[in-house]
Amino acid sequence: MKLSDYLISFLVDQDIHHVFQIIGGASVHMVNSIAQRKDIDYICVQHEQAGAIAAEAYSRMTKNLGAAMATSGPGMTNLITGIACAYFDSTPTIYITGQVNTFESKQGRNVRQVGFQETDIVGMVGPLTKFAVRIEDPLLVRYYLEKAVAIAKGGRPGPVLLDIPMDVQRAIINPKNLKRFNMKELAPDVDTRGDIRKSVRAAIALLQKAKRPVLVAGGAIRYADAVDTFNRLAQVIGVPVVTTWSGIDTIHHSHPLYRVQNSDVLVSIGSRLDTRITGGKPETFARGAKKVVIDIDRAELYKRRGLDPDIGICADIRDVLPVILQELKNVKFPNWRDWKKLTLGWAKKYPSVVPEWYERKILVDPYVFIRTLSEILDNKAIVVTDCGANLTWTIQAFHVKKGQRLFSAMGNSPMGYSMAAAIGSSIALHKRPIICIIGDGGLQINIQELQTIAHYRIPVKLFILNNHSYGIIKQFQEMYFNSRYEGTTPKSGYGVPDFIKIDDAKLIPKLSFGKPIEDLSPELPREEFLANMLIPTI
CATH class of the missing domain: 3.40.50.970 (Thiamin diphosphate (ThDP)-binding fold, Pyr/PP domains)
Structure with missing residues (x-):
């Protein structure tokens, strides 16, 4: 079986049915393999940047991987803006680039380039991807494909890139002989279930004492496909909700809880609390509030002085929200009627x-x-x-x-x-x-x-x-x-x-x-x- 055929078959198995691309000499084999099938198609864009962005948006809509493909040299470098979009917005997207033949590459020599349009795209996008690799051994194609998908979707999602030389693309392989990826190689850095439940109970205790509580809804709620669960949670707790820009469509504007000004307890769910939310001086953000922050990325919880949470929960929202709802079954909160009336008045006045x-x-x-x-x-x-x-x-x-x-x-x-x-x-x-x-x-x-x-x-x-x-x-x-x-x-x-x-x-x-x-x-x-x-x- 031709390796490029195996590659495209793998994409179809991942429920990917469109690849955004501009064809080039280093990607011809892969595009031709797409053309041989009826269950996947390529979409010809006019610029690779647009293709990279289109793939990122495709992922948002399908709640699955989006895919874009480019040739070597300028084709692959044109992808970088779209890759950055996927990285910073935590969108699982797979980018595949064609590369010069392995026998035409620098292979560690201290020269700028050997093969025509040879470019170290893996080195370039390392800081903007969760995983990037050049596949030089045909027998490792399955391993790297499975690893890339697992990394892209696991933990905090994001883009991955596979750089495949032309001679590797056209190599003949036996799928039965390919090395497989073992999920045990990935060790997610998240809180245990016991720690999650303990932190949730502490957060609920804060809310029970609060006079001006607020929920902050971030973009990760949508990425985790947890919009309905979050809305149930907001309804059960009954506190005002504010959305970040990324989380603007997690709760509809006419929802009676969609109001906020300031708070004494702030619960942030799925937001990295960037400077567009906190301002340039994070120590002044909700400075009168106890802060509970739920984020799957531990580094985001404690990234800036003055913004460290009083309770930080490092976990997938899909794991945390059900625990919160379970713990709330026998909990009674104040009605916060005056607080909600006040925030509603602010919204009407301004x-x-x-x-x-x-x-x-x-x-x-x-x-x-x-x-x-x-x-x-x-x-x-x-x-x-x-x-x-x-x-x-x-x-x-x-x-x-x-x-x-x-x-x-x-x-x-x-x-x-x-x-x-x-x-x-x-x-x-x-x-x-x-x-x-x-x-x-x-x-x-x-x-x-x-x-x-x-x-x-x-x-x-x-x-x-x-x-x-x-x-x-x-x-x-x-x-x-x-x-x-x-x-x-x-x-x-x-x-x-x-x-x-x-x-x-x-x-x-x-x-x-x-x-x-x-x-x-x-x-x-x-x-x-x-x-x-x-x-x-x-």
């Missing part, structure tokens, strides 16, 4: 979208647009947003309904993410419609993927929030450089094309508007269109 923004007569306010979009979308909508200002507007103004998905690459946050992620999401869900929110800057990073959308007829509804600038950086320049704009505006070198004219060549329906929002609502439910919205520069 809305993210104020009424006067709806009354603008010239251009659409971005917060109003996002809020109106969220009101129109049904509860099955999947929304991918990009980075910068459009990410901030979306997170602040979008009211998530039960059943909806809203996500972005919150850790790496590259421009152009949402375009590629929308492609991967739709392919994963059998071409289900995806809402893509992106800025003019982000679109130009992956604008070539409009061809992928058009070629495969992928139902992506693309909303371009076009402020003709790098808005977030422009705001930074206003704060620290006395509004001296360099590289962020048309006058300082940044340029924006006419997206409508560019997209004419792609045969994609589109609509451009800049009227007040009340004139637009009838247009929003159209089946497919490309929107080029002109909004005020920030």
Whole structure:
């Protein structure tokens, strides 16, 4: 059996049915092996970065591995941005690269390169993957494949990379003679069941004494497929809930507990409590609160002085939440009626979208647009947003309904993410419609993927929030450089094309508007269109 055929058969056995790729000389054998089968297909993107991101989003949607493939040299290095997205957002994704023949490689010699496009991708992505290896012995292909999958899915999930030389790809093997991986080689660093139960009881005792408790819902709840369990827990405890950006779709906005301001007991579930949550001075974050933090990564529990938890539980959420629910069966909590009323009052007093923004007569306010979009979308909508200002507007103004998905690459946050992620999401869900929110800057990073959308007829509804600038950086320049704009505006070198004219060549329906929002609502439910919205520069 040809090794590349075995490789693809293994992917199918892992329930992977699409591989995002651009073919190259070092990956031809693997792509050809995909083409010989009917139970897996390759998706041709226009840039490997987009393929790497699409695979990461594919994993989010399928709750399984996503896969991307690239050739040697520039093909493999183009994957790195997407690999970083998967790493920082803990998404299990497998990346496979073709490499020069083993007899053409450096093999430890102190030279830069021997084979054409030879590149040490394993060394490059080591800090951005959970596991990366070059397979030089054909008899170890099963071992490394099984090990890679186990590592990608185990513990805190993340990306893995397998670099396979061309002569190894075309090697003839007998699957019966291949070495297998033993799961005992992996020793997860998590708390024992006894320690978990002991810590849970201590956390419950804190909550029983609390006057202003809060639950923080992080992205790991979604990654662990524990959204329903978490919602049951929130209902049983009955305390206000705040979500992180990554956890925004773990609880719907109309849920009566979705409120928070400050607390005396804070229980964080599945959040690494990064600086977007705590601010630059972690010692000031919830400084009046006892903190209970549940995280599968022990290093995240004690990473910064001033933020060490009073009770830290290092375990998989899927193991912890059932224990909490069991321990709560005979527990009575205060009703916290006054606290919940107070937080609800704050939410009403300080809305993210104020009424006067709806009354603008010239251009659409971005917060109003996002809020109106969220009101129109049904509860099955999947929304991918990009980075910068459009990410901030979306997170602040979008009211998530039960059943909806809203996500972005919150850790790496590259421009152009949402375009590629929308492609991967739709392919994963059998071409289900995806809402893509992106800025003019982000679109130009992956604008070539409009061809992928058009070629495969992928139902992506693309909303371009076009402020003709790098808005977030422009705001930074206003704060620290006395509004001296360099590289962020048309006058300082940044340029924006006419997206409508560019997209004419792609045969994609589109609509451009800049009227007040009340004139637009009838247009929003159209089946497919490309929107080029002109909004005020920030």
